[in-house]
Amino acid sequence: MAAVSDARRVLEVRDIRTRFHTQDGVVHAVNGISFDLDEGELLGVVGESGSGKSVTMMSLLKLLPMPPAEIVSGRALLEGENLIALDVERLRRVRGAHVGFIFQDPMTSLNPVLTVGYQITEPLRVHLGMNRAAARRRAVELLELVGIPMAASRLNDFPHQFSGGMRQRVMIAIALACEPRVLIADEPTTALDVTIQAQILDLVKRLRRELGMAIIWITHDLGVVAGLADRVMVMYGGLVVERARVNELYARPRHPYTRGLLRTLPRLDGTRSERLESIAGQPPNLAQAPAACPFAPRCGHAFERCWKENPLLEAVAEGHEVACWLDPETGAARAA
Amino acid sequence: MSTDSAPPLLAVEKLTKHFPIMQGVFRRQVGTVKAVDGLDFEIRERETLGLVGESGCGKSTAGRVILRLYAATAGRIVFRGTDITALEGEALRRMRPRMQMIFQDPQDSLNPRMTVGTIIGEPLLEHGAEGKRALQARVEELLESVGLDPGFTNRYPHEFSGGQRQRIGVARALALNPEFIVCDEPIAALDVSIQAQVVNLLEDLQERLGLTYLFISHDLSMIRHIADRVAVMYLGKIVELATSDVLYREPLHPYTRALLSAVPIHDPELESHRERIILSGDVPSPADPPSGCRFSTRCPMAAPECREREPEWRELRPGHRVACHFAE
Numbered sequence: 001m002a003a004v005s006d007a008r009r010v011l012e013v014r015d016i017r018t019r020f021h022t023q024d025g026v027v028h029a030v031n032g033i034s035f036d037l038d039e040g041e042l043l044g045v046v047g048e049s050g051s052g053k054s055v056t057m058m059s060l061l062k063l064l065p066m067p068p069a070e071i072v073s074g075r076a077l078l079e080g081e082n083l084i085a086l087d088v089e090r091l092r093r094v095r096g097a098h099v100g101f102i103f104q105d106p107m108t109s110l111n112p113v114l115t116v117g118y119q120i121t122e123p124l125r126v127h128l129g130m131n132r133a134a135a136r137r138r139a140v141e142l143l144e145l146v147g148i149p150m151a152a153s154r155l156n157d158f159p160h161q162f163s164g165g166m167r168q169r170v171m172i173a174i175a176l177a178c179e180p181r182v183l184i185a186d187e188p189t190t191a192l193d194v195t196i197q198a199q200i201l202d203l204v205k206r207l208r209r210e211l212g213m214a215i216i217w218i219t220h221d222l223g224v225v226a227g228l229a230d231r232v233m234v235m236y237g238g239l240v241v242e243r244a245r246v247n248e249l250y251a252r253p254r255h256p257y258t259r260g261l262l263r264t265l266p267r268l269d270g271t272r273s274e275r276l277e278s279i280a281g282q283p284p285n286l287a288q289a290p291a292a293c294p295f296a297p298r299c300g301h302a303f304e305r306c307w308k309e310n311p312l313l314e315a316v317a318e319g320h321e322v323a324c325w326l327d328p329e330t331g332a333a334r335a336a
Numbered sequence: 337m338s339t340d341s342a343p344p345l346l347a348v349e350k351l352t353k354h355f356p357i358m359q360g361v362f363r364r365q366v367g368t369v370k371a372v373d374g375l376d377f378e379i380r381e382r383e384t385l386g387l388v389g390e391s392g393c394g395k396s397t398a399g400r401v402i403l404r405l406y407a408a409t410a411g412r413i414v415f416r417g418t419d420i421t422a423l424e425g426e427a428l429r430r431m432r433p434r435m436q437m438i439f440q441d442p443q444d445s446l447n448p449r450m451t452v453g454t455i456i457g458e459p460l461l462e463h464g465a466e467g468k469r470a471l472q473a474r475v476e477e478l479l480e481s482v483g484l485d486p487g488f489t490n491r492y493p494h495e496f497s498g499g500q501r502q503r504i505g506v507a508r509a510l511a512l513n514p515e516f517i518v519c520d521e522p523i524a525a526l527d528v529s530i531q532a533q534v535v536n537l538l539e540d541l542q543e544r545l546g547l548t549y550l551f552i553s554h555d556l557s558m559i560r561h562i563a564d565r566v567a568v569m570y571l572g573k574i575v576e577l578a579t580s581d582v583l584y585r586e587p588l589h590p591y592t593r594a595l596l597s598a599v600p601i602h603d604p605e606l607e608s609h610r611e612r613i614i615l616s617g618d619v620p621s622p623a624d625p626p627s628g629c630r631f632s633t634r635c636p637m638a639a640p641e642c643r644e645r646e647p648e649w650r651e652l653r654p655g656h657r658v659a660c661h662f663a664e
Binding site for chain 2 (some may be wrong): 012040048049154164165166193194195196197198199201202220221222224225226227246250252260261263264266267268269272273274276277278279280283284298
């Protein structure tokens, strides 16, 4: 499903910066993230732990405990309304009603002492003002929509009575309850087995076709995103280092980090390599906001400029942006 | 990889591990979890046998029973021609250094109050190391062999990143010059860019020290890369075993086929027209496995026969074994 260029913009995020004040000092988790999301589009956000992918999305809805977190700057326009500036009351309406959130581990994000029925009907009653009977009818529809067998009889069950895959379906049903404009899914299949992950990915593809909402899919798995996303954004050190349409990114990755990641992955098909290529070194320490390229210490192509200045995202092809000082055509060092 | 005629380093026969389910004040046994239910395979010297399956299939339990961390309920474990299933006391203790384990989460398997030097030196002391200076030298040598600075001996685990901590776990496993190492999901807790580093290290060490690995993982792409032969487990049983090349090219068991088709490949072109076998439902409980073939409740090609009769573990082609009535 391709997002057309004149599709309506649902979300416009500009220059989000978030840091954490911890006992060991400040951690600059997100260092200026901007992106757009169009109606019906699926944006894959790829990065390793500590790259800032989850913190960025949690910042949009102020889902982080503040303190220790602090959103230093940025705006997030959801259909023209800046979420970052909203007061708590208004923000509570937006969360749940306009933006749905699915987390990695459904066991810790569902309340273990409330029935699944209660947890699905709650947003319907709070945000849509449905009465009890209407909310229950809708809850059954939602559970059927996400493929839970005998939905009506399962409303009175507690989360522990569901398997891992079924719990994630329940989470999806809750997130979809109020028909949000945007669904943010944070590693929703990471805790699941591959055959169950395949079921959930199948479900998400079907729901997209049927409901057409915009989705932000956060993951560390380049394989999952390949089969799902329209566009992909690669994050490193709290910054976007590369962004492109999915086919373009996998066929012509430009940033040395993206290239490195794609090369380190062993494949299920094709020839078996003798030795895996690896990216040397460790992910960056974010005690300081990156003043130079955060990937320079691990990059095989780093030259003088990479250690002094942080490259900005620049368009190198239609819809393809890269933050790298290497020349996009020749791959050689670019003079300052 | 050694030739087929050489005696295997390790062989298990009908290996079984059942855990009792206890309930009530008097802790009466009310059931049995059949975590591992009759495994037959061997591991050849210097090879890597991959053991794959989804959570709860019994792959980790199998690894632990083989190392005698759990007592087997039934069956035999033969290591270099010696039956070690019932070894006890001093005889078992003397066996231990030869078989070691690398754990999944280096965060949980390293004592946070011990320095790296103590962690790696402990097995050496326990098994009769040779004086303080020799011990220190050996620890430094081990750190160097896993790619860490030998000057790190006085640091604590929290001062290291996940990948470095896993290297410490590897150094500890190597301390006593083992012949055989069970790697239990050694890269599952690591970031993608770090996984390749650790896998390359394990391969280098195998080459250099002549190690034999049982590599337990749920990551089918990584298993394809690292393993010479692969065994696929489902609900306590091995359903298929073949060389890595053959298993990924021509899987015979319907579960293996579904499993392989479910793994996402990082290639959007390919993904857009790939046929996926979506299995319905979840893995049944190992406390109450289905009768007949255990996969019959989810199998797309199950026939009535599958629910009645358990399929035989048979060698369909040379070196390719499968447990399915309809594998032909």
